[in-house]
Amino acid sequence: MTQSLNLASLPRLSSEVATPRYARDELRAGILHIGVGNFHRAHQAVYLDDLFNAGKDRDWALIGAGIRAGDRAMRQALEPQDWLTTVVELDPGANIARVTGAMVGFVPVNEDGRAIVAALDDPALRIVSLTVTEGGYCIDPATGAFNPNHPDIVHDAAHMDAPKGVFGVLLAALRRRRDQGLAPFTVMSCDNIPHNGQVAQDAVAGLADLVDPALAAYVREQVAFPSSMVDRITPATTDRERAILKERFGVQDNWPVFCEPFRQWVLEDNFPTGRPALEEVGVTFTPHVAAFELMKLRILNGGHATIAYPAGLLGIHFVHDAMADPLVRGFLDKLETDEIIPCVPPVPGVDLQDYYGLIARRFANPDVGDTIPRLAQDGSNRQPKFILPSTRDRLKMGSDVTGLALESALWCRYCAGTTDSGEPFTLDDPNAGRLTTAALAAKDDPTSFLDLRDIFGDVADAPQFRSRFEASLNNLWRDGVRATLQRYLNGGA
Incomplete structure (x- = not known):
């Protein structure tokens, strides 16, 4: 009853x-x-x-x-x-x-x-x-x-x-x-x-x-x-x-x-x-809250952003299904291991690679029913907090940003408002109008999306990031998400 x-x-x-x-x-x-x-x-x-x-x-x-x-x-x-x-x-x-x-x-x-x-x-x-x-x-x-x-x-x-x-x-x-x-x-x-x-x-x-x-x-x-x-x-x-x-x-x-x-x-x-x-x-x-906070924002919240846009463009609805897709999961594993975790400062009593393993298992829990649209929403507020700080840190270190630039390019492609197969969807973001306008303009001029300076800030001025972003976005429009992810996993830009 x-x-x-x-x-x-x-x-x-x-x-x-x-x-x-x-x-x-x-x-x-x-x-x-x-x-x-x-x-x-x-x-x-x-x-x-x-x-x-x-x-x-x-x-x-x-x-x-x-x-x-x-x-x-x-x-x-x-x-x-x-x-x-x-x-x-x-x-x-x-x-x-x-x-x-x-x-x-x-x-x-x-x-x-x-x-x-x-x-x-x-x-x-x-x-x-x-x-x-x-x-x-x-x-x-x-x-x-x-x-x-x-x-x-x-x-x-x-x-x-x-x-x-x-x-x-x-x-x-x-x-x-x-x-x-x-x-x-x-x-x-x-x-x-x-x-x-x-x-x-x-x-x-x-x-x-x-x-x-x-x-x-x-x-x-x-x-x-x-x-x-x-x-x-x-x-x-x-x-x-x-x-x-x-x-x-x-x-x-x-x-x-x-x-x-x-x-x-x-x-x-x-x-x-x-x-x-x-x-x-x-x-x-x-007293070390900042260390725990940075770890979580970069590895977990940054990880959510990493899988949200390729999965959304591929028409995947649930997070656990995205984690079961070899290309989406491979992109997450490689980006976290190669670019995100190396610029996270030590956290007292925590092994960062073990922490990421825990995060990946949590993402893959099929009973939770978390959705890709939830992870993909409000990117204009989340990208500057969860992804671009890692990009900025790596640029200052003189380190490669191939995967992070690809993540930003995937967000740009997602902001265009259609999946890889051409299905339209509603972009859930307070700045949806100008994001979509900029993303569509970027199809012909990729770096025009980087003119959203209130979001990208000084990252947009870094030549390495600009060139990686441009190459990734061109690949996404020309070859599609799966081919672009596979190229990245094979060691290409």
């Missing part, structure tokens, strides 16, 4: 579904999280659920928040199920379902962030965590620096009473807490950005520079922005996942989360007003 998920139905769920070992009224909110998506509910919320199940730190429950239409949809989905989420870990042959109860509320999602600002008047909320995507930090993609001319920043600098961007919301809330004599909350970024704590500080303080220099000084001197590295492959939820949950476990969940068994969280221990004891449930606290 199928049970609709809510607090009342928990005792009636199948014994195969683990449920919280604590009552909701035992929890008190200590964290407000902005950007309640699948990743957050498969990651931070699961770690907290583990902690609460162990009888620890039940004053660190979550309140959800958001400012986008997607946040409103998530709130509408979770409210009738009392903010509970079913998480299914997709270990081949042994899928495991659990209900997490770490979230105890969700701030109403309005046209601006005033409701979030008001909620943060509560001194019990000592941490604000963020998963607002790589593109949500108002930075210049080519330089990685804060962009004071970003539309969200310009708007919020002039409308601090009704901010619409996440950093305007944070700054308005911090200003109110300062003015009321309350301790500032800690801002904890959980997004895949190098030095994400510093990037978050730059965004909040950079906005404050436009509003009030004294407030900017307060942010820089009094507010903590710990860096973190987070990792768990979490595909988008579709009717396929809802049906599997209903048929296999008898649970009707409006928005369940399916994810791989692996998870990792590495944090800088910089929480002046306190934090939950997450080290007791597997979180690593270390």
Whole structure:
């Protein structure tokens, strides 16, 4: 018998579904999280659920928040199920379902962030965590620096009473807490950005520079922005996942989360007003977050980008199917081994080649059902963070960039909007229009794509990269993806 998920139905769920070992009224909110998506509910919320199940730190429950239409949809989905989420870990042959109860509320999602600002008047909320995507930090993609001319920043600098961007919301809330004599909350970024704590500080303080220099000084001197590295492959939820949950476990969940068994969280221990004891449930606290972060961004996220575009051009839908394709898998193995891993600095206690082996096994997990379209989306924000830094490092070292230039050429070819067989598809990117225009122009003049200087920056000026990119793109248009990949694997350009 199928049970609709809510607090009342928990005792009636199948014994195969683990449920919280604590009552909701035992929890008190200590964290407000902005950007309640699948990743957050498969990651931070699961770690907290583990902690609460162990009888620890039940004053660190979550309140959800958001400012986008997607946040409103998530709130509408979770409210009738009392903010509970079913998480299914997709270990081949042994899928495991659990209900997490770490979230105890969700701030109403309005046209601006005033409701979030008001909620943060509560001194019990000592941490604000963020998963607002790589593109949500108002930075210049080519330089990685804060962009004071970003539309969200310009708007919020002039409308601090009704901010619409996440950093305007944070700054308005911090200003109110300062003015009321309350301790500032800690801002904890959980997004895949190098030095994400510093990037978050730059965004909040950079906005404050436009509003009030004294407030900017307060942010820089009094507010903590710990860096973190987070990792768990979490595909988008579709009717396929809802049906599997209903048929296999008898649970009707409006928005369940399916994810791989692996998870990792590495944090800088910089929480002046306190934090939950997450080290007791597997979180690593270390001053070396940047090393773990760089390793993950280059090897895992860079690996995702490496397989996304050839697989997409070949019409492959699932990531595990891409990993089963000898040419796509061969491209990934060779690029990681020859060009990406050699420019990743050492990480304490980690063998980088073993780490890559783990990543490859995770990508190949057939039960996860992760998709190539998910990996291929938002390339204009992801390429400058996951691929081009490796290219830039190798150019500075005087090392070859044949494979990295081919990856960039594959992205360019993908941005043209058709597969190798000529089937059109929709490019999922906030800059889709100008990317497609540039990619189509590059069919005749390959280096014209490199004129997207806000993306490529100084990499576009390197003669070696330009020539490798031009040769690869010409090969892709003339000979197709498979022949081009085979030429690369055979040692050709």
